[in-house]
Amino acid sequence: MIGVPAARPSNRYIDAFRDGRVARRLADAIWELVGKGRFSFMEVCGTHTVSAFRSGLRSMLPDGLELRSGPGCPVCVTPNSYLDRAIALGRKGMTLATFGDMFRVPGSSSSLLKERAMGAKVHVVYSPLDALRLAEDSDGTVVFLAVGFETTAPAVAATVLEARSRNLHKVKFLVAHKLIPPAMRCLLEDPDVRIDGFMCPGHVSVVIGSEPYRPLARDYGVPCVITGFEPLDMLQGIYLLARQKAEGMAEVQIAYRRVVRPDGNTKARELMEEVFRVVDDEWRGLGPVPESGLRLREEFGEWDAETIPVEVEPAVEPSGCRCGDVLRGTCSPPECALFGRACTPEHPVGACMVSSEGACAAWYRYGR
Amino acid sequence: MCLAVPMRVIEVRGDMGVAELWGVRREVGLHLLEDVEVGDYVLVHAGFAIEKVDPGEAERTLEMLSEIAGA
Numbered sequence: 001m002i003g004v005p006a007a008r009p010s011n012r013y014i015d016a017f018r019d020g021r022v023a024r025r026l027a028d029a030i031w032e033l034v035g036k037g038r039f040s041f042m043e044v045c046g047t048h049t050v051s052a053f054r055s056g057l058r059s060m061l062p063d064g065l066e067l068r069s070g071p072g073c074p075v076c077v078t079p080n081s082y083l084d085r086a087i088a089l090g091r092k093g094m095t096l097a098t099f100g101d102m103f104r105v106p107g108s109s110s111s112l113l114k115e116r117a118m119g120a121k122v123h124v125v126y127s128p129l130d131a132l133r134l135a136e137d138s139d140g141t142v143v144f145l146a147v148g149f150e151t152t153a154p155a156v157a158a159t160v161l162e163a164r165s166r167n168l169h170k171v172k173f174l175v176a177h178k179l180i181p182p183a184m185r186c187l188l189e190d191p192d193v194r195i196d197g198f199m200c201p202g203h204v205s206v207v208i209g210s211e212p213y214r215p216l217a218r219d220y221g222v223p224c225v226i227t228g229f230e231p232l233d234m235l236q237g238i239y240l241l242a243r244q245k246a247e248g249m250a251e252v253q254i255a256y257r258r259v260v261r262p263d264g265n266t267k268a269r270e271l272m273e274e275v276f277r278v279v280d281d282e283w284r285g286l287g288p289v290p291e292s293g294l295r296l297r298e299e300f301g302e303w304d305a306e307t308i309p310v311e312v313e314p315a316v317e318p319s320g321c322r323c324g325d326v327l328r329g330t331c332s333p334p335e336c337a338l339f340g341r342a343c344t345p346e347h348p349v350g351a352c353m354v355s356s357e358g359a360c361a362a363w364y365r366y367g368r
Numbered sequence: 369m370c371l372a373v374p375m376r377v378i379e380v381r382g383d384m385g386v387a388e389l390w391g392v393r394r395e396v397g398l399h400l401l402e403d404v405e406v407g408d409y410v411l412v413h414a415g416f417a418i419e420k421v422d423p424g425e426a427e428r429t430l431e432m433l434s435e436i437a438g439a
Binding site for chain 1: 371372
């Protein structure tokens with residue numbers, strides 16, 4: 001068998017949800033439901049945007065059904081001031097540990113990538129636990145850039161508790177976690193935004209469950225379907241939204257039952273609760289959103305990188321960039337004058353073009 | 369950034385474990401779950417198992433999709 005690659009072992013929870021024959025029939029069922037109707041469904045999660053393009057699913061859907069990207073890309077909604085602070089900490093000689101997505105995102109005048117080229121210590125890590133390992137092996141302070149939604153916040157909470165139990169004080173956390181349901185409410189309050197249904201983010205919902213969407217469906221009459229990321233998951237989510245529209249319903253449904261329970265992951269939420277407090281927070285595109293962010297609780301102050309005194313440059317947003325409108329779903333990437341011209345993945349102007357799940361990056365790669 | 373993949377648990381020691389997908393093995397934190405056992409499938413995100421995969425629900429969903437698809 002030398003030279004012949006071994007067949008990939010199967011994983012039923014992935015492979016069975018990529019069955020092209022079932023996918024085509026589901027698409028037919030969606031065509032039938034949509035008929036002559038015109039609907040705009042929001043992919044709240046950036047991973048949905050990428051999955052819809054990559055699987056070719058967008059081309060299977062009726063013209064009357066539009067999929068709009070939303071605010072669900074953590075590094076895209078993180079304002080420049082956060083990255084500027086991280087960069088300032090790096091310039092003070094601290095080691096920065098970041099998820100790969102943040103690495104190339106432009107701040108006001110620099111990026112982590114540029115800073116590393118100029119000698120800053122920047123490590124791309126896969127897990128927040130890697131930051132603990134870095135700190136244990138390092139003489140100086142290691143700052144972990146804690147961005148992400150409810151999916152990621154429990155992992156960071158567990159890591160903060162781990163740092164405390166190991167009595168490890170050389171690691172600090174620059175926390176800018178954000179909460180999805182308040183951002184969805186903010187969009188529904190915006191008169192410029194038209195949303196006929198939400199494809200709710202599957203992995204955020206693993207943690208928070210289905211209850212937090214119920215007030216949104218009830219108060220605004222918008223159907224919410226918690227959707228997974230394989231092609232059949234996505235088609236099921238779209239099918240259920242289209243069926244709710246056809247039947248005039250606005251309910252919360254779970255189309256990702258193999259991992260999403262109605263009450264979510266209680267233990268993960270307890271850890272979040274123990275470590276973080278909820279704050280009003282700033283989102284790129286949405287501005288300030290009440291009770292939409294997390295910061296470390298006071299008793300974890302020793303691990304809080306926000307308390308490290310450092311001079312941060314005044315935040316500047318790039319001119320002409322419509323990232324904010326893209327994140328609200330009021331502008332599709334090709335409608336931005338910079339898209340594909342001044343702003344490309346090689347030379348990104350805005351965060352939406354650089355993050356692997358930013359809407360502009362997905363459109364550039366798959367949608368042109 | 370909310371990417372997560374279903375992996376099979378092949379080792380459990382306290383709060384840490386090892387899980388595998390397509391022949392790739394990784395250390396995963398089990399801090400966010402109760403009673404994880406070898407052989408369970410868990411959804412892994414940022415080095416942590418964030419939920420167990422429910423095999424019964426997966427099959428029910430596939431059956432339902434086949435019904436909608438009229439297969």
